[in-house]
Amino acid sequence: MTGTAPSVDAGARLSGVGVGRGGVVGPVVQVRPAPVVPADTPVLVDGAPADGPATHAVLDAAFATVAASLQEQAGRAEGSLAEVLTATAQMAADPALRSQVLARVDGGEPPVSAIDGVVSTFVTMFEQAGGYLAERVTDLRSVRDRLVAAALGLPAPGVPELRVPSVVVARDLAPADTAALDLANVLAIVTELGGPTGHTAIIAGQLGIPCIVRVAGATDLPEGGEVAVDAAANVVTVAPDEALRAELVERAQAERALASDTAAGATADGHPVALLANIGTAEDAERVAGTAVEGVGLFRTEVLFLERATAPSVEDQAATYTRALAALGGRKVVVRTLDAGADKPLAFATAADEENPALGVRGYRLVRTHPELITTQLAALAAAQEATGVAPWVMAPMIATAAEARDFAQAAHAVGVKTVGVMVEIPAAALRAEQILAEVDFVSLGTNDLAQYTMATDRLRGELADLLSAWQPAVIELVASTARAGKATGKPVGVCGESASDPLMALVLVGLGITSLSMAAGAVPAVRYAVRHHTLDTCQQMADAALAAGSAEAARSAVVALADPQVRAALGW
Amino acid sequence: MAERSVAIASRVGLHARPATIFTQAVAAAAVPVTIAKTGGAPVDASSILFVMSLGVGHGEEVTLTADGAEADRILDELVALLATDLDEEQK
Numbered sequence: 231m232t233g234t235a236p237s238v239d240a241g242a243r244l245s246g247v248g249v250g251r252g253g254v255v256g257p258v259v260q261v262r263p264a265p266v267v268p269a270d271t272p273v274l275v276d277g278a279p280a281d282g283p284a285t286h287a288v289l290d291a292a293f294a295t296v297a298a299s300l301q302e303q304a305g306r307a308e309g310s311l312a313e314v315l316t317a318t319a320q321m322a323a324d325p326a327l328r329s330q331v332l333a334r335v336d337g338g339e340p341p342v343s344a345i346d347g348v349v350s351t352f353v354t355m356f357e358q359a360g361g362y363l364a365e366r367v368t369d370l371r372s373v374r375d376r377l378v379a380a381a382l383g384l385p386a387p388g389v390p391e392l393r394v395p396s397v398v399v400a401r402d403l404a405p406a407d408t409a410a411l412d413l414a415n416v417l418a419i420v421t422e423l424g425g426p427t428g429h430t431a432i433i434a435g436q437l438g439i440p441c442i443v444r445v446a447g448a449t450d451l452p453e454g455g456e457v458a459v460d461a462a463a464n465v466v467t468v469a470p471d472e473a474l475r476a477e478l479v480e481r482a483q484a485e486r487a488l489a490s491d492t493a494a495g496a497t498a499d500g501h502p503v504a505l506l507a508n509i510g511t512a513e514d515a516e517r518v519a520g521t522a523v524e525g526v527g528l529f530r531t532e533v534l535f536l537e538r539a540t541a542p543s544v545e546d547q548a549a550t551y552t553r554a555l556a557a558l559g560g561r562k563v564v565v566r567t568l569d570a571g572a573d574k575p576l577a578f579a580t581a582a583d584e585e586n587p588a589l590g591v592r593g594y595r596l597v598r599t600h601p602e603l604i605t606t607q608l609a610a611l612a613a614a615q616e617a618t619g620v621a622p623w624v625m626a627p628m629i630a631t632a633a634e635a636r637d638f639a640q641a642a643h644a645v646g647v648k649t650v651g652v653m654v655e656i657p658a659a660a661l662r663a664e665q666i667l668a669e670v671d672f673v674s675l676g677t678n679d680l681a682q683y684t685m686a687t688d689r690l691r692g693e694l695a696d697l698l699s700a701w702q703p704a705v706i707e708l709v710a711s712t713a714r715a716g717k718a719t720g721k722p723v724g725v726c727g728e729s730a731s732d733p734l735m736a737l738v739l740v741g742l743g744i745t746s747l748s749m750a751a752g753a754v755p756a757v758r759y760a761v762r763h764h765t766l767d768t769c770q771q772m773a774d775a776a777l778a779a780g781s782a783e784a785a786r787s788a789v790v791a792l793a794d795p796q797v798r799a800a801l802g803w
Numbered sequence: 804m805a806e807r808s809v810a811i812a813s814r815v816g817l818h819a820r821p822a823t824i825f826t827q828a829v830a831a832a833a834v835p836v837t838i839a840k841t842g843g844a845p846v847d848a849s850s851i852l853f854v855m856s857l858g859v860g861h862g863e864e865v866t867l868t869a870d871g872a873e874a875d876r877i878l879d880e881l882v883a884l885l886a887t888d889l890d891e892e893q894k
Contacts (some may be wrong), residue, residue, distance in 0.1 A: 317823050317851065325830070326850035362818055363855060370852075545816065545860030552814045552861075613861075617814050718855040 240469035244445050246420070248461035249431040252440030252485070253478035254397070255458045255470055256417040256737045258451045261400035261407060264375035264389050269343035273381055286332060290381035293331075296322035296373065299386070303712075318369045318404070321377070327352070341381050349374040360538070361546070368424075374406035392416065397457055399448050403430045411440075418459035420466055422448045442466060462752075484800070488755035495747070495758050497740065501579055501766040504746035505754050506562065508726060515554035522758075525562030527748020528673065528726035529554060529622075531607065532569055540578055541603055547610035548617070557617040562623065564674065564724075564748070566653065567607050569627040579603060588688065593628025593653075594638060604641065612645040625651035625674055630658045630697035632665040639670050653726075655679035660708035661722075663715035670721075672747070675712055677727030681704045681705045699784035700729035706738065710777060713743035724748060733760035733801055738789055740766065741773030756801060763797045805874035808841075808866045809882045813889045817859040821889035825849045827885055832877045836869045848881075 237390060272279035273288045280288060304312050321327065327348060334344035350554035352509050353370055356363040375387045388407050392398075392415035400407065402423040408430060416439055424430050424443040433442030440461040448466065451457060458470035458478060495505035506527030507518040515526065534550055555563055570576040571584075571592025579600050584590040597604050608624070615621050626638040629652040642650040649673035654660050659673075660680065667673060677700050682689045684705050687697040699705075709725070716723030724746035728737040731749035736757045739747060747757060764772075772789045779785035790803045797803075813821040829836045829849040837845035841864050846853035848867065855868060859865055865885070867878050 313820050313823075320823055320826065320851045324850050324852050326847050326853055352852045352856065355852075357858060359858040363858060366855070543860060545862050549815050549861055556814075670842055 238697055241471065241520055242468040244447050244451075244466045244468075245464055245498055246442040246448075246466070247444030248464040249434055249443065252418070252438065253458065253460040253462060253481055254417045254440050255456060255475050255478060256395055256397045257454050257456055258399050259392060259396040260449065260451070260453050261398060261403065261571065261775070262406060263401065263449075265379045265382065265384050266373070267342055267378065267382065267384075269346060270340040271342050271382060274383065282336065282338070285335055285341055289332060289335055289344075289381055290328075292377055293322060293328050295380050296376040300373075300376075314369065318373060321370060322373045327373075329416060330578050342378055345377050345381070346587040368402055368404050372407065390613050397459055399451055401449050407464070416463075418442075419783055420445050420448045420451075420457075420459060422446060451682075485755065488759045491520075491755070491762065493758075493762075494524060495761055497761055497769060499765040499767070501740070503740050503744075503761050504562070504724075505758055505761075506564070506724075506726075506746055507747035507751040508748050508752065509554070509751075512550045512553035512557065515557040519557045519559065519561075521751050521754065522749060523561075523754055524746075525558060525564075526554075527562075527564050527724055527730075527746055529563060529565040530569065531566060535568060535570060535576055538577065541606065544606055544610045544613065548613035549609060551611055551614035551622070552617045554618040555614055555622060560618075560620050563620070564623040564651070565611060567626050568596065568598060568603055569593070588682065593655075594626040594634060595628055597637075604638075608642055608645045608647065611647060611669045613663070615646065615648075621648045623649040623651060623672065625653055625670075625672070627653045627676070628655060628679075629666065630656045631652060632662060632669055637671040653679075654712050655683065657684050657708055660712045663712040664718055667715050667719040667721050672722040673712065673716070674724040674726050675709055675744075677705065677709070677729040680707075680708060684708060697783065699782040700727070700732070700735055701776070701785045702780055703777060703781070703785055706742075706773075706776050706785065709739065709744070710742050710773070716745070717743050722746060731757065733757045734786070734789055734793065734803055736760060737764055737769045737793070738773050738776050740755045740764075741769030741771070760801065763794050768792060768794075804868055804870050805878050806866060806868045807878045807882045808864055809885045810862055810864045812858050812861075812886050814861050815890045816861050816863070817857065817865070817885075818855060819890075820855050822851050824889045825881070825884060826854055828881060832869075832873075832881070834869055834873060834877060836867060836870045836877065836881065839866050839868075840864075841866065 241338045273285045275284050289343050297319050298317060300322055304315035304319055305684035307315050331344045335341055350507040353367050356367050379386050392412045395415050395417045397418045398416055399420045402421055418440040419434050421430055421443050422445055431441055431443055440459050442459060442461055446465055456469055458467040458474050495503040504524045506525050508524045509515050509518060509526050510530045510533045571580055571587055577594055591599055611622060611624055624642050624647045629635050635652045639650045649671045651670045653676045655676040656675045658667055661710060681698050681700055685697045687694045687703060713723050722745045725739050726748035729752035734757045736747055737760055772792050776785040777787035779788050811817050826849055836848040838848040839845040840857055840859060867881055869878050
C-alpha cells in the first residue's frame with residue numbers, strides 16, 4: 231500500500247484480495263464512518279455542556295442503548311452471525327468496560343477520551359493475544375464507535391438504508407454492520423481493511439456475494455458512482471466500460487449454469503471422481519461446507535503457524551481442527567501436516583542460512599530438526615478426532631522415500647490417526663510410488679511442487695513459467711506412474727495441486743486413473759461440468775494423447791482436439 | 804474465600820459462545836467472582852472482555868474465587884458449567 235490516494239477517474243482500477251469468483255457492476259454506497267470528534271468533546275444536555283453527574287447518567291444510558299440495539303440485531307440474525315453479535319452486545323454491556331469508563335468520567339476525564347482510553351487497553355490485550363481475539367478487535371472498535379455516537383447524540387454509525395442494489399464500501403465492516411445490511415440489495419462488498427479469512431469475507435462467501443478486501447483507496451470512491459467489482463480478478467474498476475460490463479454479465483450467467491449441477495462428480499458414463507475443496511482455515515471449512523463438494527482434499531495447516539513467534543499449542547491447533555471437522559459434518563477431510571520452509575518460512579523453525587531452501591529442510595523433513603512440531607500436530611489431530619468422532623485423513627508433505635512414509639505412518643498410527651497418506655511432490659516419490667503406497671493408505675499429488683522439482687524450475691521465477699506448466703509431458707508421466715501404482719495397490723491417488731482446478735487437465739487426470747481432485751471451491755463447478763460431459767474412455771484417450779505429445783503445447787492441443795465441442799465452446803478452450 | 808479449579812471442556816476454549824454463557828452466569832450470580840489462569844492474575848469473571856483476554860484454550864485449567872455465604876454453591880455451579888462443552892450444548 232502506498233501513502234498516496236489512488237485515482238478514482240473513470241477506468242481507474244483499485245486492486246485488493248478477492249473472495250470467490252463473482253463479478254458485478256453497481257453504484258457505491260459508503261458505510262457511514264465512525265464518529266471522528268475531539269477527545270474533549272463535551273456531552274450536551276439541553277444544548278449545554280453537562281456537569282459531572284449528568285455526564286455520568288448520559289454515558290450510563292449510552293451503554294444500555296448500544297447493548298440493547300446490538301442484542302436486538304443479534305435476535306434478527308442467524309447462525310454464526312447471531313453468535314458474534316451476541317458477544318459484541320455483551321462487550322457493550324461489559325461491567326468492567328462500563329465501570330472503568332464511568333470511573334474515569336467521574337474523575338473529570340472527558341467522556342470520549344474515557345471511552346477511547348478504556349477501549350484501547352482492551353484492544354491492546356486482544357491484539358497481544360493474537361489469533362481469534364485479534365480478529366475480535368473490529369467488534370470492539372465498533373462498540374467504541376457506537377458508544378461515542380450514542381453519548382454525543384450522533385446518528386449510529388453503520389450502513390445507510392440501501393434503496394437500490396448497491397456495492398457496499400467500507401473501511402472495515404463489523405458483524406454488527408453486516409447484520410444491518412439489507413442483503414437483498416447488496417451486490418458486492420469492498421473494504422479497505424480486513425483479510426480474506428475475516429468475518430466480512432466469510433459472510434460474503436457464505437452468501438455468494440462478490441467481495442474484495444484490502445482495497446487501498448476504496449473509501450475515496452464517490453458515493454453513487456458505478457463500479458465493477460471483479461472478485462476473480464481482485465480488481466474494482468471505476469465507471470467500467472461496456473466491454474467489461476458485458477463480460478461480467480456473461481460470466482455470471484455461465485457460473486450460474488455450471489453451479490446448478492450439484493450432483494456428485496462423475497464421468498458421462500458414471501465413473502465416480504471425488505471433487506474436493508482446498509482450504510487453509512476453519513473459516514474456509516465453514517464456507518465450503520455450504521457448497522457441493524464431497525469434502526476437503528487439502529487442509530493446509532500452515533496458516534496456523536505463520537506470523538507467530540512460537541509454535542501453536544496442542545490446544546490451539548485442536549480447536550481449529552475440531553472446528554473444521556465439525557463444520558464438514560463427517561465429509562472426508564484430508565489434513566496436510568505443516569508444510570513450512572522454502573517460500574513459507576517460519577520464525578521458529580526455518581534455518582536462516584539455507585542456500586537452497588526449496589531443496590532444504592522443509593515439509594516433513596522438519597522432523598529431523600524440530601521433531602516436536604510433528605508430534606504436537608499429530609496429537610492435536612488425534613484430539614480433534616476424539617472431540618468430533620470424525621476421523622481425518624492425515625498426510626505429510628515433501629516425502630522422498632518409502633522409509634520416510636513408513637516413519638510418518640507409524641507416528642500417525644501411534645496417536646490414533648486411522649487413515650495415513652503422503653504427498654507425492656518429489657519425482658523420487660512418484661517413481662517409487664508403489665513402494666510408498668505399501669507403507670500408507672493413500673497418496674496425493676502436489677502438482678505445483680512436482681513440476682518445480684521435475685523441471686528444476688523455481689516456482690517464483692516468472693521468466694521460466696513455460697517450463698513449470700503442468701502440461702509438460704515429463705510431469706504428466708510422473709502423475710501417470712503414481713496413478714498406476716494406485717491401481718496396482720488398490721489405493722486412492724488424488725491430485726490437490728493447481729492442475730486439478732483446470733477443467734481440461736482434470737479430464738487427463740481422470741483418464742490417468744486419479745480418483746479425487748481437490749481445488750479452490752470456486753473451481754469445482756467448471757471441473758464437474760467438464761468431467762460430466764466426457765466418458766472415462768475419452769478421458770483415457772486424452773491421457774494417452776498427452777503422454778504421447780512432444781511438448782506442453784502439443785499435449786494441451788491434442789487433448790483439446792478430443793474434447794466435446796460443446797464443452798470446448800462453453801469453457802473457451 | 805472459596806476457590807475452585809477446573810479444566811475448560813469447551814473445544815474452542817473459553818471464547819465466543821462459551822465465554823458469553825459463562826460471564827452471563829457469573830453476572831446472574833450477583834456476587835463478585837474472579838477467574839485466573841494457573842499462575843496468572845485474577846480478573847473479574849463477569850467481564851467478557853477480561854475473560855476472553857485470558858485466552859484460555861481447551862483443556863487449560865482456570866481458578867475461580869468468590870466471597871460470601873453463597874460462594875461455595877455458586878462456584879460449584881460455575882465449575883459444572885466450565886466442565887461442560889458449552890460450544891456443543893448450544894447447537
